[in-house]
Amino acid sequence: MINRTSIINQPDKISFFDDVYKLQKKYQDSLISGRSNMNFIWLGEHQLCYTIGRGSNMSNLLFSADEQDVFKIDRGGEVTCHMPGQLVTYLVLDLSNFKKDLNWYLRRLEKIIIKTLRSFNIDCSTKDGFTGVWIGERKIASIGIGCKRWVTIHGFSINVNCKLENFNKIVPCGIEGCQMVNMSDYSKNIDIKEVKKIVKNIIHEEFKFNFV
Amino acid sequence: MTHEIFMPALSSTMTEGKIVEWLKNPGDKVERGESVLVVESDKADMDVESFQDGYLAAVLMPAGSTAPVGETIGLIVENQDEIASIQEQNKDKKTEVSSDGQLELPNKKPEITEEKQKEVPKINEQEVEIKREKVLATSNEIQFNASTINNSSRLIASPRAKKLASTMGVDLAKVHGSGPHGRIQADDVLKANGQPVSIPWIGEGSSPATIGSFSVQAERKSKTLGNSFGKPGETVQFNTLQKAVNKNMESSLNVPCFRVGYSINTDKLDSFYKKVKQNGVTMTALLVKAVAKTLKKHPQVNSSFSENGISYPENINIAVAVAMEDGGLITPVLKEPCNTDLFELSREWKDLVKRSRAKQLEPDEYSTGTFTLSNLGMFGVDRFDAILPPGTGAILAIASSKPTVVANNDGSISVKKIMQVNLTADHRVIYGADGASFLKDLSSLIENEPETLVA
Structure with missing residues (x-):
């Protein structure tokens, strides 16, 4: 039976990375064990923190790990940075109900980001071999996911109007010289709440969800 | 007993994956469903789980290395005392593999x-x-x-x-x-080494897509091997397997069988096969999957005769005939293909063929078929008819897919790849209409939506 029901959680307050990570894990575990058949989507912002994937190269972290919150987590990709002003979207989905294909899933996430930005008249694109969404040579959105028994965890982040200096402490995504960019550089007076609403609608469209 | 851990296909286009981390060390106990290692492709990480309770005996590809999809990357054993011998056997392998998986x-x-x-x-x-x-x-x-x-x-x-x-x-x-x-x-x-690219030479059907190269392979094989078990003038005793086949074939003489055939356009199947072939998908797995999915809709064709009436098996298990080089044939069984994805099914099939040639199949692995496939497509055969194995209701004979001039409904003419299939069925349980509507649906699945065979 195809199940496309999802719980959606979109707090307005800034959340601690660790709390949301635990929440994602909880939903992932119950989908894996079959205790629940609810997909889970989270949209929000984090306090400043850095996360790295299990295969990440620690040398991309240009500071000592005890200076800042650094979380080593179960996703692909290299180091990244979260902070207020950046919209983070997590999707805990059972891909058995969609398509058991991680490449398909990553491309679908890129599509969601592109559609979101286009609705703000921001022209952006994907780059072959460099997952994420780009405006020319500058990166506006990053993707990193994990998967266990085809149940996904983590997702993507879009820079809306965050302090990009925070990225200077790392080599974002392990790409030397990678420059980050904000939506607010292209669209004045942008409100993250607006972006959140649009991302939610596009996710609904792309994954044909019933939100509860 | 040793179980292999394979590099999984995280997507249909993935050809190789990187091992990020082994979560278990050789010698560690693993439970079924427990994550053993992490594989990365692009920005996605996948936890690879053990399908088995046991012990991780050997890591064949270290963290950081890249392996093609389907490659054996680790070994799990059921008992702790098997670890030492597996580690001994694989000692060299592990040290040879340099971090980029290349070899000097x-x-x-x-x-x-x-x-x-x-x-x-x-x-x-x-x-x-x-x-x-x-x-x-x-x-x-x-x-x-x-x-x-x-x-x-x-x-x-x-x-x-x-x-x-x-x-x-x-x-x-x-x-x-x-x-x-x-x-x-x-x-x-x-x-x-002069061998055909896929392991078996009957049963591994590659009928569509690669017919050109396969007919060449089959020809070369017959020139070098010839299929004779004795010298001229000799009478050679049947081997055990040949005797068993004889018995089975004779028992079919007591079964009132009928045949019904269909011509299937394989153009779409061929192009889909070309796409997934690089991920280790075999034509046999594709055909088995198509047949199993169609049988699900036609339980009558999966039934068999018994003294008490029509017997409907609980499962759909597809047996595929494989000729043995030293005579006789065996029918390894792919169990419940509807519940297995195409990639896993292809791996299972390769493993079954390998072990049937080494005569290592358990009875359960060749005697539990509920429906049989026989494929001679790789020889360029345009049609044939198969004999019903005892205990089952039907067998499907699959011939080669050949470019054929076809008259279309609108009166135009085109060239399409056409594959003839021929169903032999026990008329006591399966009637002409059952067989015909089964073939109609099988044909429609193969002709119109081969991509649905993935899951």
Whole structure:
């Protein structure tokens, strides 16, 4: 039976990375064990923190790990940075109900980001071999996911109007010289709440969800 | 008992994956469903779980290395006392693998020749002759590739290719690598050894898509091997397997069978097969999946005769006929193909074929079929009819897919690849209309939506 029901959680307050990570894990575990058949989507912002994937190269972290919150987590990709002003979207989905294909899933996430930005008249694109969404040579959105028994965890982040200096402490995504960019550089007076609403609608469209 | 951990396909386009981290160390206990390692492709990480309670006995590809989809990357054993022997057997393998999964050939070469010499005396004369012929045949085909043999004399080969080369006694230095940058793949080694690219030569049906190359392979095989078990003037006793087949075939004489045939356009199936082939998907797995999915809609065709009435099995298990080189045939069974994805199904099939040739199948693995497939497509056969195996209700004979001039409904003419299939069924349980509507749906699935066979 195809199940496309999802719980959606979109707090307005800034959340601690660790709390949301635990929440994602909880939903992932119950989908894996079959205790629940609810997909889970989270949209929000984090306090400043850095996360790295299990295969990440620690040398991309240009500071000592005890200076800042650094979380080593179960996703692909290299180091990244979260902070207020950046919209983070997590999707805990059972891909058995969609398509058991991680490449398909990553491309679908890129599509969601592109559609979101286009609705703000921001022209952006994907780059072959460099997952994420780009405006020319500058990166506006990053993707990193994990998967266990085809149940996904983590997702993507879009820079809306965050302090990009925070990225200077790392080599974002392990790409030397990678420059980050904000939506607010292209669209004045942008409100993250607006972006959140649009991302939610596009996710609904792309994954044909019933939100509860 | 040893269970292999394979590099999983995280997507239909993935050809190789990187091992990020082993979450377990050799010797560690693992439970079914527990994550053993993490594989990465692009920005996605996947936890690979054990399908087995047991112990991680060996890590064949270390963290940081890259392996092709389907490659064996680790071994799990059921009992703790098996660990030591597995580790001993695989000691060399682990140290050989450099972090990028490539191999330095020069150090390894003397060992290969040694193994080859050791092997030869064990084989009887007739086979040695065949082997020599094979070498002659292949020497014409050997191509030297500048990128494979360069100044640094460093050869690049996949771990599987390396393993095959050492067991078959193929000199890697003389193999033309078809992979990226001349990397030698398993298929290259098989080709160099004069064997068809896929393992079995009956049953591995590759009927559509690769018919050209396969008919050539089959021809070459018949020239070198010939299919005779005795010399002219001799009478040779049946071997056990041949006796068993005889008994089964004779019992079919008591079954009132009928046949019904269908012509299926395989153009879409062929192009889908081309796409998924690189991920290790075999044509047999595709056909088995298509048949199983159609049987699900037609339970009558999966039924069989019993003294008490029509017996409907609980499962759909597809048996596929595989000819044995020394006579007789065996029907390894793919159980519940509807519940297995295409990639896993292909792996299961390769494993079954490998073990049936080594005569290592458990009875449960060749006697539990509820429906049988027999494929002679690789020989270019345009149609044939199969004999019903006892205990089942139907068998499907699959012929080669050939370009055929077709008159379309609108009166136009076109050339399409057409494959003839022929169902033999027990009329006591399956009637003409059952067989015909089964074939109609099978044909529609193959002609219109082969891509749904993935899951």
